[in-house]
Amino acid sequence: MSEPFIDYRTHIVRCPGCGAGMDGHLATRPGQSPPDDGSVAICAECSQISIFVMIMGHLALREPTRAELDDVLRDEHVQEIITGMRMLREQDRG
Secondary structure, three states: OOOOOEEEEEEEEEOOOOOOEEEEEEEOOOOOOOOOOOOEEEOOOOOOEEEEEEEOOEEEEEOOOHHHHHHHHOOHHHHHHHHHHHHHHHHHHO
16 A cells, blocks of 8 residues: 655745745655755646755745756656646646
């Protein structure tokens, strides 16, 4: 039996791509810890990949560097998540 996703709640952070507010973050792998400095985020609204950064004791999101983006996109698990999110958005529109 697979482990359920863990939903971590944070203060609202904004997607640097579309500006959508996010206050819930799903751990997508067993044993994954809550978001922290350097963690990856994927926006549910636009699928933008962002990186968590700690600013003055609070989490925020920033755009990834080219090297970070390349590294994240090599992960098949991340690509499956993005594809699934896009499919769900298309169903909602359709």
